[in-house]
Amino acid sequence: MSAATNVRSAYGLERPTYNAKLTEVGRGTPMGELLRRYWHPVGMASDAGATPRPVKILGEELILFRDGQGQAGLVYPRCCHRGTTLYYGKVEERGIRCCYHGWLFDVEGRCLEMPCEPNPTGAQCQRVRQPWYPVEERYGLVFAYLGPPDKKPVLPRYECLEVLQPGEFVEADDSSIGSGGIAIAPCNWLQHFENVVDPYHVPILHGSFSGPQFAAQMNAFPKVKFEYGRQSVKATSIRPGPDGRRFRRVTEAVVPTLRVVANPQVAQYGMVESIGWTLPIDDTHYRIYVAGRVREKGELTKFKSRYNGKAWAELTPEEHQKFPGDTEAQVGQGAITFHSEEHLMSSDQGVSMLRILLQKQIDIVASGGNPIGVAFDEGSAYVKFDAGQYLDETST
Ligand code: FES
Numbered sequence: 001m002s003a004a005t006n007v008r009s010a011y012g013l014e015r016p017t018y019n020a021k022l023t024e025v026g027r028g029t030p031m032g033e034l035l036r037r038y039w040h041p042v043g044m045a046s047d048a049g050a051t052p053r054p055v056k057i058l059g060e061e062l063i064l065f066r067d068g069q070g071q072a073g074l075v076y077p078r079c080c081h082r083g084t085t086l087y088y089g090k091v092e093e094r095g096i097r098c099c100y101h102g103w104l105f106d107v108e109g110r111c112l113e114m115p116c117e118p119n120p121t122g123a124q125c126q127r128v129r130q131p132w133y134p135v136e137e138r139y140g141l142v143f144a145y146l147g148p149p150d151k152k153p154v155l156p157r158y159e160c161l162e163v164l165q166p167g168e169f170v171e172a173d174d175s176s177i178g179s180g181g182i183a184i185a186p187c188n189w190l191q192h193f194e195n196v197v198d199p200y201h202v203p204i205l206h207g208s209f210s211g212p213q214f215a216a217q218m219n220a221f222p223k224v225k226f227e228y229g230r231q232s233v234k235a236t237s238i239r240p241g242p243d244g245r246r247f248r249r250v251t252e253a254v255v256p257t258l259r260v261v262a263n264p265q266v267a268q269y270g271m272v273e274s275i276g277w278t279l280p281i282d283d284t285h286y287r288i289y290v291a292g293r294v295r296e297k298g299e300l301t302k303f304k305s306r307y308n309g310k311a312w313a314e315l316t317p318e319e320h321q322k323f324p325g326d327t328e329a330q331v332g333q334g335a336i337t338f339h340s341e342e343h344l345m346s347s348d349q350g351v352s353m354l355r356i357l358l359q360k361q362i363d364i365v366a367s368g369g370n371p372i373g374v375a376f377d378e379g380s381a382y383v384k385f386d387a388g389q390y391l392d393e394t395s396t
């Protein structure tokens with residue numbers, strides 16, 4: 001390249017753009033409609049209680065609660081009478097009661113009572129319904145389905161959370177394990193999701209920049225193979241293991257948002273022990289809910305990343321700059337990264353493959369089909385991953 005064509009003054013930069021199709025999550029957007037064909041966690045089981053709890057998911061503000069009979073409910077916040085918010089409602093035995101005129105709604109939005117009417121339980125109750133979404137609880141989390149009712153799939157069961165050894169149980173966490181430290185990250189969810197199949201950043205960001213954060217085996221520069229899994233992009237990183245064996249680490253970014261990544265801080269081998277759901281709160285915020293197999297309470301959070309010997313939240317601005325981690329790198333890409341300014345290389349193959357896989361699913365949904373991984377009968381709801389850490393005997 002001649003010197004003249006290689007001069008890239010910032011003065012000549014064009015107005016940058018992002019790929020809205022892959023990043024925006026609102027109702028009616030291409031990705032928003034794809035995401036609405038799957039179940040997503042909206043909270044911990046304990047978040048659904050007697051106090052109405054505002055939650056935001058896929059750009060929609062909703063109210064989560066649990067009635068006196070133990071049923072969790074997720075409703076549109078604006079009361080269908082005259083629109084005040086159910087945030088101020090009272091949770092009762094049979095549902096949630098609006099503070100303004102006392103309409104009572106069950107967990108599926110049915111109106112049970114209009115106390116200001118001459119006949120509070122009369123036929124007029126059937127003429128209205130508070131908008132609602134179905135929820136189901138599993139693994140200590142409340143999952144919601146925000147899509148078209150006639151396309152609702154079964155809530156998947158995952159082998160890695162179902163096959164338990166004696167003494168193991170499943171624990172949930174909402175502190176965004178895997179984000180690098182922040183609980184709610186002010187950036188687009190895809191920036192995090194793509195990171196799952198970006199193993200080359202491990203020796204750079206987590207090696208030389210953050211200071212060694214992971215098990216010693218992770219320090220070597222990996223040989224990486226990218227391939228498509230059953231409903232995922234898989235990155236297999238090969239490094240030298242103990243006793244001349246081969247350390248094989250498989251991470252998966254599973255459609256729609258699942259990070260299936262073995263704990264990089266412990267040298268333990270076998271099937272991946274947890275799943276992280278990268279939840280898009282809206283276009284520019286995400287958080288991660290995790291469920292994993294543990295042997296003691298609190299085990300999931302025992303391995304939070306440390307920087308300069310401190311927890312992420314304790315770092316000074318200077319330390320954030322000196323010891324950046326995943327949060328800094330991903331939030332540092334901007335609220336929604338500008339794809340027009342990227343230059344993807346061979347080491348970004350996982351990222352490219354993930355975008356292709358997601359775009360394909362968007363196209364399938366747009367043409368009326370069912371995207372990858374949705375199942376409609378309980379029998380086919382069982383999901384297996386290849387992710388994990390393994391020690392292989394080598395022939396040499
Ligand atoms: S606004 Fe809710 S009962 Fe009137």
Ligand SMILES: [Fe+2]
Nearest residue numbers: 195201206326
């Ligand atoms: Fe990372």
